[in-house]
Amino acid sequence: MGTGFLMKEQISSIQTEALELIANAGDVRALEDARVAVLGKKGSLTLAAAGIKDVPKEEKAEVGQLLNAARSAITTALEKKQLALQEVADRAALAGIDVTLPGRAVLTGALHPLTLIRDEAIGILRRMGFALADGPEIEDEFHCFDALNTPADHPARNEKDTFYFDSGKLLRTHTSSVQIRTMEGAKPPVRIIAPGSAYRRDEIDATHLSVFNQLEGLYVAEDVSLPDLKGTLEYFLQELFGPQTEVRFRPHFFPFTEPSFEIDVKLTVKGQAPRWIEVAGCGMVDPAVFESVSKTRKDDAFDPAAVTGFAFGMGLDRLAMIRWGIKDIRLLIENDVRFLKQFA
Ligand code: DAH
Numbered sequence: 001m002g003t004g005f006l007m008k009e010q011i012s013s014i015q016t017e018a019l020e021l022i023a024n025a026g027d028v029r030a031l032e033d034a035r036v037a038v039l040g041k042k043g044s045l046t047l048a049a050a051g052i053k054d055v056p057k058e059e060k061a062e063v064g065q066l067l068n069a070a071r072s073a074i075t076t077a078l079e080k081k082q083l084a085l086q087e088v089a090d091r092a093a094l095a096g097i098d099v100t101l102p103g104r105a106v107l108t109g110a111l112h113p114l115t116l117i118r119d120e121a122i123g124i125l126r127r128m129g130f131a132l133a134d135g136p137e138i139e140d141e142f143h144c145f146d147a148l149n150t151p152a153d154h155p156a157r158n159e160k161d162t163f164y165f166d167s168g169k170l171l172r173t174h175t176s177s178v179q180i181r182t183m184e185g186a187k188p189p190v191r192i193i194a195p196g197s198a199y200r201r202d203e204i205d206a207t208h209l210s211v212f213n214q215l216e217g218l219y220v221a222e223d224v225s226l227p228d229l230k231g232t233l234e235y236f237l238q239e240l241f242g243p244q245t246e247v248r249f250r251p252h253f254f255p256f257t258e259p260s261f262e263i264d265v266k267l268t269v270k271g272q273a274p275r276w277i278e279v280a281g282c283g284m285v286d287p288a289v290f291e292s293v294s295k296t297r298k299d300d301a302f303d304p305a306a307v308t309g310f311a312f313g314m315g316l317d318r319l320a321m322i323r324w325g326i327k328d329i330r331l332l333i334e335n336d337v338r339f340l341k342q343f344a
Contacts, residue, residue, distance in 0.1 A: 004059030007051055008066055014044045015070040022077045028085050035078055045070060110344035114213055114332055117320040118195050121215055124239045125193045128232065130217060133192035135178035138169050143177040147296070148256040149288040161201050171199035175216035176256060176313055182218060183293040187301045189221035195316065206328040213316035220302065220309030226259070226284060229310035233282060237265055240319065248276065257283025257311055267322050277322060280314035
């Protein structure tokens with residue numbers, strides 16, 4: 001018998017054995033072993049194929065064809081078995097799980113409207129050259145009041161309006177204390193903003209909370225003027241609410257600024273008559289404030305004869321209420337998901 005005949009016999013028995021091995025493979029591992037045993041570098045079919053060089057010329061084509069057919073039959077069987085095993089594994093993984101049950105929605109979080117408005121406000125003011133500053137929420141009376149030219153008999157200091165600790169410290173009633181802390185630690189020019197919480201013993205209603213959020217600003221340098229103040233805040237509010245926003249400065253009184261103003265923005269909420277709403281207090285820093293800071297610093301960096309400045313403090317809660325037409329400030333602290341998810 002010729003080499004060709006022997007080889008054909010060998011190929012067909014390798015194929016038969018291989019298909020049997022594959023059929024019997026109980027898991028992915030056994031299947032991989034079968035593949036290596038037949039098609040691997042030292043696999044039975046690979047070794048057999050090497051013998052083709054000894055096959056007489058006239059039989060080579062036929063033997064070659066048989067080899068190819070065997071290889072492809074084995075490969076196909078391997079692939080089919082692989083899929084079948086995978087399906088069995090998938091089914092086992094799902095055993096006891098009802099895949100027809102509706103899925104549970106994954107709720108994605110979102111930033112709180114106060115965070116959104118605060119970050120936007122900070123962004124605008126930073127582009128105008130203001131740097132972030134910070135100060136304690138548990139403050140002493142000196143930084144909250146005295147240094148801000150607010151005498152002991154001022155109503156803001158009333159026990160009934162303010163949260164005092166036994167130590168004499170208090171929850172700051174405004175972020176203006178950061179003005180003082182900043183000037184104690186830096187020399188002019190000073191151009192800062194300080195967002196943060198403020199606390200008052202207010203009766204809670206649709207427009208008042210005992211904890212609310214302010215954004216303080218202070219700019220001190222040589223020759224800071226009232227037009228600088230108006231231009232800065234008008235620009236800021238129009239960046240925040242749109243270029244058509246109407247802004248009005250109404251003369252007012254604050255102990256730490258002179259002259260002082262309250263700033264109103266014309267609010268137009270769909271379905272409501274337009275109205276003016278107060279958003280901030282502001283003014284030119286009172287020389288008495290610079291004098292107090294100079295006393296603490298024991299230098300003349302903030303000599304009232306040499307520097308001027310403007311300051312402002314706005315209610316971030318108010319800004320958020322205007323931006324989104326929120327009618328009740330309490331929505332901002334209730335954490336009702338139905339409210340919050342509107343900002344997602
Ligand atoms: N601190 C004031 C308040 O809480 C707001 C304010 C008014 C801040 C005028 C300022 C300012 O910096 O210049 O009502």
